[in-house]
Amino acid sequence: MEIAARSGLTEATVSRIVKQLVQSGIVIETGRGSSTGGKRPTLLELNRTARFAVGILLSDRRTTYVLTDLSGAVVASDEAAGTAHIRRGDVAATAPGVIDSLLEQAKAPREALLGIGVAIPGREEYGESGPRPDPEWRPEWDWAAVEQDLAKATGRPISVENDSTCAAIGEFWTTQGSAAADFAVVNLASGIGFGLVTAGDVYRGATSNVGELGHVILDVNGPECTCGSRGCLEMLAASKAIVRSALGDRAFAHDLALSGAPEDAPDDYDRIARASADGDGRATALIVDAARLLGKALVSVTNVLDLERIVLTGPALDHVGSEVARVVGEELSDHAYVRRIHPTHVQLSRNGRLASSIGAASLAIHEQLGGFHRTAAPQESADHEQSIRQRSTKE
Template sequence: MSRVIGPSSENTRSAVLDLIRSGGVVSRVDLVEASGLTAASITRIVKTLIAEGMVVESGFGDSTGGKRPTLLELNSASRFAVGLSLDDARLTYVVTDLAGNLVGRLVSKGIGGTLPSVVVGRIRDELEVLLRQLDIDRGDVIGVGVAGAGRLDATGGILRSSLSATDWEDFDVQEALEAASGFGVILEKDSACAALGEFWVGRIPASKDFATLYMATGIGLGIVIEGKVYGGSSSNAGEIGHMILDVNGPDCWCGSRGCLEMLAAPLSVVRHALTDPQLVETLGLSGDPSELRLDFALIGRAAAQGDEACVALIEESATYLAKALVSMANLMDLDHLYLAGPGFADAGAIYYRIVRDHLDRLTFMRSVHSVHVELSEVGLESAALGAAAVALQTRLTPHQASASKVRRAV
């Protein structure tokens, strides 16, 4: 499907590079048809991209009666991006090439209750170790993307009001990491990163809109529209965890009652499990807040193996998630959803089954089109891979990044 870019646009080069990314292997003729640009404009832009080492000629396509077309693809090994997921349970680092392919990873202990300044020093050291192990020159790294929970402040560099990261409330993550590491850093919400990771790694075309529900300790929704993460007025769109599902429900730390997060997130599942002494003993649940994710994983694994009490707990959580996603599908007329994050690592099949059933039966537009749901294939590194994709998108295809992200990255 043709996308008219316009030769006078300052983002033309960026858009053509993105067409090559999403197409995998394309010809100049393909780019003319997909972009709406003239053959001369495509030739000029491609020549520049090849000179910069971003794109390579990789062979010839089939002839349609004339000269065989030369095929183009990203020179994926020419540059690298780093993604970091800041999480209570663990820090996950990934390095990707230009195509978003995973080159290497490193996992270390989470932020827990550690002071931000201490964590930043550790990140600096661990990042250097990872790059040395992969034999990647610092000059070939285009930037570092960071995924975190909570909400961004007006500058986009500080995470605020996260239930689990109280010491980070007024800490400028972006500025501190840039000073410590020497790399350009861009900060984004973990749910938005997970969605962008699906877009970049999965080579989803910019013409396809979708949303990714990300569950770790909390719950968020990343929304991608025409290849861009929708951020709203302050880059904080997608707080589905604070969608109110029960007006008389439990108090939420955000100040409301009956929020999805209080009804379906790991904390809710574990709290319900802790009221069953036999289940606590059988699974060895600790009840320690610092072990929340471990307790949730134990419940999820038991549910996946058919333990009736655990299946009931996960199904209740999944039902609340499904109700919220039906509302989002109705609101946005979505036709594709992904479930991503460590919250789906052990009992993802149960969540998938219930969410799919609700979307099939209850969406308002079901007679017009279905809503397809998938468990993310990106895995536990989805937020970190998405953070690397944020760095790639901001630096390489800024026409797809929000203006605020581009300004923050400069």
């Protein structure tokens, strides 16, 4: 059996697993292949629409929902206000209704929903002596609390992971065929995150707080950062830094009707990005300066990791994605240590603004189907899954 040979499992184990997958409808038998001497092999195919998963991205600008099938294809999506404008309780109150409507749009039965993945800015591990939380990140958006709320509100297993890692998982999952073995994803949201896919897996670090690209130091004498260092990339080039620079030019801030209130930073940034896309030279100068600094940080990263491909994604790329990719690409082709040996390709995610939420859905699928559970599923849902299994066994 080819699967046994490739996986190193015994034929008996493979037969047992395949039987379970066929019974649950996840894999279908599509016929018989030609014999290479012995019995004609059974051909198997993934039944993509046998199960679905929901991915939710929580960002300051927006909350993005996707429903994907088992191949990572988005079959329905929706958007709601971001964390800058809602409270944690609002997500739990809204999510069940949104999820029902996604299932309805996709004509997917409720019992086919495997679980829910949530991509959240990685701010979990704050100790007494560790970095101070970002003052604009309200402590109510804590991973464990979001997970608990959603599990209670939906009765489904919830998987939570940081948004940059989710973006990397999403990118890897949906472009696996053509993906170079190792690549990085840069996620531009309220902060600047980095996810690394290496040897076919996502690098998670010790506590999933991997990829704080925003805290790469670019100016040792620069402004003090919440992490305790000075001159971090995030202080100089994240969307709030761009808003801060814009507010320094009173005429420009007035022309764009920028609010300047901290809770309006996502909307102010959006106005600047739109203005740049509409050809406003002052707005474009701010976006280009920030992209240049991001490029310099990525030159350092790729000098350490020798990356071939960097994928850019995240809500802060709305309207300005191609400009940012152009400037970052220029920095790398001019300054990367390996530039004479091979290019470092910089591209926008093919998943556009959905990369992190697709990755979150993928996480839910892998945790539920892969037998990898970081957290116990709520009892109701475990019973529910059990009943699906029993039903499919009977059939």
